[in-house]
Amino acid sequence: MKSLFRFFMLAFLLMPAMTLVSSAQDSTQTEVNKKNLSAASGKTKMLLTGAGWFGFAYDKDAKLNFNSYGFAPVFLWKISDKLFFESEIEAPQGEFELEFAKLNYAVNNYISIGAGRMLTPFGAYGEKWEPAFIERFPNNPIIPDEDFLPGGTHLNWGAIMGLDVRGRVPLGNSRLSYVLFVSNGPSLDNSNGLIDYENLDDNNANKQVGGRIGLLPFSNSCLEVGFSYEQGIAGNSEDSVYQINSEWKDYSKVGASAMAVDLNFVKSIPKIKSIISVKGQFGSYMVDDAYYSVPEGFTANNYAPGDSTLYTFNNTLQNYYAQFSFRPALLKNKCLKNVELLFRYNSLTEPKDAAWSEKDNNGAGGVVTRLDIGLCYWLNWRTGLRFAYEGTTHVNGEQSNELLARFVMGF
Amino acid sequence: MKKITSLSITIIFSIGILLFINGCAATEKVTAKSGAQIWGENCLRCHNAPDPVDYSDAQWETVGMHMKQRVNNLTEAEINKVVEFLQSAN
Numbered sequence: 001m002k003s004l005f006r007f008f009m010l011a012f013l014l015m016p017a018m019t020l021v022s023s024a025q026d027s028t029q030t031e032v033n034k035k036n037l038s039a040a041s042g043k044t045k046m047l048l049t050g051a052g053w054f055g056f057a058y059d060k061d062a063k064l065n066f067n068s069y070g071f072a073p074v075f076l077w078k079i080s081d082k083l084f085f086e087s088e089i090e091a092p093q094g095e096f097e098l099e100f101a102k103l104n105y106a107v108n109n110y111i112s113i114g115a116g117r118m119l120t121p122f123g124a125y126g127e128k129w130e131p132a133f134i135e136r137f138p139n140n141p142i143i144p145d146e147d148f149l150p151g152g153t154h155l156n157w158g159a160i161m162g163l164d165v166r167g168r169v170p171l172g173n174s175r176l177s178y179v180l181f182v183s184n185g186p187s188l189d190n191s192n193g194l195i196d197y198e199n200l201d202d203n204n205a206n207k208q209v210g211g212r213i214g215l216l217p218f219s220n221s222c223l224e225v226g227f228s229y230e231q232g233i234a235g236n237s238e239d240s241v242y243q244i245n246s247e248w249k250d251y252s253k254v255g256a257s258a259m260a261v262d263l264n265f266v267k268s269i270p271k272i273k274s275i276i277s278v279k280g281q282f283g284s285y286m287v288d289d290a291y292y293s294v295p296e297g298f299t300a301n302n303y304a305p306g307d308s309t310l311y312t313f314n315n316t317l318q319n320y321y322a323q324f325s326f327r328p329a330l331l332k333n334k335c336l337k338n339v340e341l342l343f344r345y346n347s348l349t350e351p352k353d354a355a356w357s358e359k360d361n362n363g364a365g366g367v368v369t370r371l372d373i374g375l376c377y378w379l380n381w382r383t384g385l386r387f388a389y390e391g392t393t394h395v396n397g398e399q400s401n402e403l404l405a406r407f408v409m410g411f
Numbered sequence: 412m413k414k415i416t417s418l419s420i421t422i423i424f425s426i427g428i429l430l431f432i433n434g435c436a437a438t439e440k441v442t443a444k445s446g447a448q449i450w451g452e453n454c455l456r457c458h459n460a461p462d463p464v465d466y467s468d469a470q471w472e473t474v475g476m477h478m479k480q481r482v483n484n485l486t487e488a489e490i491n492k493v494v495e496f497l498q499s500a501n
Contacts, residue, residue: 045469045470045472045473046473047466047470047473047474049474076473076474076476076477077473078472078473078476084473084476084477084480086477086480102480104476104480106476106479106487108487109486109487109488110486110487112479112480114480127481128457128481128482129457133458134457134458166480166483167483168483168484168485168486169435170435170436170437170441170486171435172435172436172437172438172441173438173440173441175437175441175484176484177483177484179483214483214484216484219438219440219441220452221452221453221456221484222452222456224456224484264456264457266455266456268455275455378459380462381458381459381460381461381462381465382458382459382461
């Protein structure tokens with residue numbers, strides 16, 4: 001009985017020590033497992049990130065419309081310290097599309113080269129500020145896309161196919177960033193003079209070249225001013241021909257060029273316990289002169305000499321937007337610090353004599369403007385609720401108003 | 412003749428730009444910045460500053476490479492500083 005008691009006492013005393021040994025063994029085993037897992041996974045590091053969203057619009061005609069949803073997973077692979085692959089599949093309104101798929105190689109500390117389908121490195125919005133978890137408003141700025149142009153045209157919007165070289169240059173307290181690219185270039189719709197920059201198959205032997213230079217004059221990088229330019233032939237190499245003054249012409253030499261200026265100022269101001277942000281972009285898109293068929297029922301201002309079936313117009317389109325936001329992020333109040341107030345003014349000037357541009361009641365072209373006033377409530381750094389009033393004034397003076405809401409979840 | 416003049420101006424201008432760029436370097440004020448400072452100054456320019464705990468150490472490395480392409484104004488050394496800061500804080 002006594003020996004049995006001694007056995008239990010010994011066991012009781014040894015129990016903590018055994019637990020410790022067991023714990024140490026577990027811990028060692030965990031480390032071994034971690035190492036094995038690390039070795040098994042190799043050097044490739046993959047990350048799935050992106051955003052999903054859902055929203056609605058309200059206007060006096062359509063009333064409430066649950067019209068906005070989407071999912072945009074972004075796949076990132078670090079293959080080595082030099083090699084990196086990035087891709088996004090975007091499914092706005094449920095239609096899946098490969099947004100970009102690009103391989104990047106870091107040549108050195110300052111330069112990297114990339115190839116594939118990439119977001120247009122023209123201006124700043126498309127490449128940097130467009131992702132749903134970054135865009136504070138539930139809508140995009142007015143951009144020359146299918147909402148305003150016929151036929152699903154993209155003017156410097158979406159993706160291009162090509163190569164780019166990008167890098168950065170330190171300049172004392174300032175710095176300069178640059179992107180130079182070569183791509184398939186825009187394509188021209190010779191029925192109406194519209195160009196489409198999302199030209200994933202080359203339509204001619206010519207390549208477009210372009211780039212963006214960003215200047216950050218201050219050491220704290222609070223201000224960046226970007227200048228972009230691109231130029232290429234847009235006409236198809238085997239396009240149809242037409243006759244002007246007995247001279248045969250075709251569209252194969254019709255070129256397109258574009259320039260943009262973007263600005264980004266973001267500053268944390270402790271005195272007002274807030275972060276303020278001013279962003280904007282101006283773009284001008286030019287297409288060489290050419291003649292196009294006169295659509296039925298359209299009265300042109302400039303017909304071809306001796307031929308009233310053809311007309312021409314100054315094919316220049318301009319757009320800009322300026323955005324201001326204010327967030328009292330340095331306040332202690334947990335609710336107020338997550339509120340961001342937003343204001344944005346947008347303008348779009350289409351070629352006034354083009355058959356496809358918006359016209360006033362007298363048939364003249366003009367400017368479409370839009371005012372967006374919004375509020376964003378951040379639930380975390382990449383998830384939030386966005387609300388906005390969107391008031392658009394069309395060329396004919398008609399006003400359309402909408403209330404928009406969107407919930408965006410970054411992951 | 413015109414072509415030769417244009418070419419000469421372009422070459423001289425390019426050499427001038429290259430010499431200017433090579434003559435410039437980041438000041439100590441810029442190179443001495445910590446990863447936390449670079450993170451605070453640059454992430455906010457497009458989106459809210461991320462929470463370090465949102466990704467693992469390995470994932471931050473991948474995010475760093477992605478941001479190097481997107482931001483484009485940070486050198487590899489600066490991106491590495493930010494990644495190291497985020498890894499140490501998560």
